[in-house]
Amino acid sequence: MQKFFQDAVEFTPILLEGAWATILVTLGSLVLSTLLGLIWALMRISGNRWLDRVAIVFINFIRGVPIIVQLFYIYFVMPDFGVSLTAMQAAIIGLGIAYSAYQAENFRAGIEAIDHGQVEAAQSIGMGWFLTMRRVILPQAFRIVLPPYGNTMIMMLKDSSQASTITVAELALQGKLIAASTFKNTTVFTLVAVFYLVMCIPLILLVARLEKANSGGRR
């Protein structure tokens, strides 16, 4: 046990570097997937047949190809078309796009759960489509979408480990490298697991807090 703690102290600085990369990948792809997901969702509910179709095709395409293949494509294939990205950029863009499909369906479900009377009330006081979304629908949908959104954040944190496949030195890859050179598999991977768990906890607390703050005064 004492040996474990000695090793832990030795490996932690390297793993912390990896954890930092994990956080960057997760935050970057979270922001990107949220923005893109919102755009797909709004296209789907826009009432415009063509926008809806484009979004459906895109979402199904993204969902049908494994994340790891999408990452390979962005990092290894795009340079053939003159687009060279750093591993970190490729990871953020790849995971951001991959997850935007799930975000979109989640957002759409939240928006469609809002009573149509709300849209009519907004229209009846002269609101156009964008104002109706911004002032009436999205704030209400936000509350419905929050629990699954929290889930998605946690999944993204863990799936950021797939960035290791395109050489991003994030937590899982750093762990693998230490383990390969020291053979202390038990110590290293236990530490890696604990690191991921510790990073998840603030996300879980954040979602719980937001849900509480948003349930005030209603129903």
Add this chain to the structure above:
Amino acid sequence: MIELRDVHKSYGPLEVIKGIDATVNKGEVVCLIGPSGSGKSTILRCINGLESYQKGTIEFDGIRVDRDHRSIVEVRTHVSMVFQRFNLFPHRTVLENVIEGPVWVKKEPRAEARDRGLALLERVGLAEKASAHPGQLSGGQQQRVAIARALAMQPKAILFDEPTSALDPELVGEVLAVMRGLAEEHMTMMVVTHEIAFARDVADRVLFLDGGRIVEEGRADEVLVRPQNVRTQDFLRRVIDHV
């Protein structure tokens, strides 16, 4: 002020409005009565462009009502609507509900809208609920807030779509009282309602609809007290017997 000429509306092959002509003058209160499915609510919803219509014209102050045209926004700022199920915004306070249109659509300064909003809440008897959320109010209170929200747009006319149908019987009176007050101030109103007594007391004219057509119209006391049409007689007998 509101003019309907030969208006037709269908949902697919089902024609629900089969040629309606009607005029509502400034300051007039017109009640639409008739059995459910007769097209009363649909007519109202066509007037502020919540529904489209296939044939004929609807004009408001000379502007053609067309839900796919930009002018619909202008029509809607002049013609407010009160819904059967209130449709208040649950995530905003009572006062925020009332000033939402003035602030975001008409771009009124917030302070001004707020003062007017509070005065309107005072008028519908809910000043003390300004910072409550709709979910904390009774149905009758919610509907009064909805009326204040409609008034906040300073409309030229208000459309009421069965404003008391979703209310418990003991809450109907408070809403009708507010509407009576508006009628006394000569607000132009079109009211779809099953409250025959209200229509008799307040309406200048009554339109009786059945099967997507106006089958009888005239002064409230004539249509409601001495109806000529057999279907009107039959409907009123059933409604009044029921009460």
